[in-house]
Amino acid sequence: MRDLLRNLPVFDRPLPAFDPGAAPPDPIDLLEGWLREAIAAGVSEPHAMTLATAGPERLPDLRVLILKDLDAEGLYFASESISAKAGQLGANPQAALGFYWREQGRQIRVRGPVQPAGPEVSAQDFLARPLSSRAASLIGRQSSVLHDPADLTEALAEAQARLEADPHLVAEHHTVYLLKPMSVEFWQGDAQRRHIRLRYRRTEDGWRTERLWP
Numbered sequence: 001m002r003d004l005l006r007n008l009p010v011f012d013r014p015l016p017a018f019d020p021g022a023a024p025p026d027p028i029d030l031l032e033g034w035l036r037e038a039i040a041a042g043v044s045e046p047h048a049m050t051l052a053t054a055g056p057e058r059l060p061d062l063r064v065l066i067l068k069d070l071d072a073e074g075l076y077f078a079s080e081s082i083s084a085k086a087g088q089l090g091a092n093p094q095a096a097l098g099f100y101w102r103e104q105g106r107q108i109r110v111r112g113p114v115q116p117a118g119p120e121v122s123a124q125d126f127l128a129r130p131l132s133s134r135a136a137s138l139i140g141r142q143s144s145v146l147h148d149p150a151d152l153t154e155a156l157a158e159a160q161a162r163l164e165a166d167p168h169l170v171a172e173h174h175t176v177y178l179l180k181p182m183s184v185e186f187w188q189g190d191a192q193r194r195h196i197r198l199r200y201r202r203t204e205d206g207w208r209t210e211r212l213w214p
């Protein structure tokens with residue numbers, strides 16, 4: 001296995017340019033710009049990101065989620081308030097988010113506190129989802145043990161029937177969370193390993209930027 005892994009190429013494709021000197025003062029603007037470039041370049045699922053959390057046992061955990069929105073407040077994702085991640089965030093409301101866009105050799109890391117965005121935001125997000133996603137959330141048992149896959153089939157059919165009967169129904173546990181960035185790092189890969197790293201850190205009077213050694 002080791003030789004197989006060792007011989008796999010990395011960054012052997014044309015990669016986009018990144019000029020940190022021309023980066024905007026606010027990392028949210030750069031994140032939005034990179035997201036737009038990723039979408040335009042046809043990057044596969046550029047809004048899929050890894051959320052890392054650590055609960056009371058201090059053992060880091062992570063999983064992939066979809067970025068739902070981005071604004072001056074921060075980054076939004078949706079999940080269930082009864083899930084494992086929600087329990088971890090309840091005990092320790094600090095998290096990190098990571099994006100990796102292999103087609104562009106780009107990585108973004110975001111760290112900061114997380115809080116629920118509020119019931120109205122969650123309800124709006126829920127109602128905008130397709131029926132199958134709403135049915136999956138309505139079950140409200142994310143991360144608990146599934147003893148028999150037939151129970152899932154049954155619960156999905158039941159949830160779908162409830163939503164068809166009441167299209168305005170909102171799942172009790174569906175929650176949009178907001179991560180407020182305290183630090184954001186942009187990383188541009190380079191074939192010659194002159195990778196470019198730019199870190200933004202929030203200070204009392206705005207954002208401070210630093211280049212980092214690769």
Ligand SMILES: Cc1cc2nc3c(=O)[nH]c(=O)nc-3n(C[C@H](O)[C@H](O)[C@H](O)COP(=O)(O)O)c2cc1C
Pocket residue numbers: 045048061062063064065066067077078079080083084085086142143
């Ligand atoms: C591409 C992708 C997108 C996903 N999007 C979400 C999402 O937006 N919300 C969510 O709760 N889980 C999403 N999941 C499932 C999570 O990775 C995870 O399995 C689930 O949230 C349970 O995590 P937990 O047990 O740590 O709470 C997604 C998985 C993948 C692979």
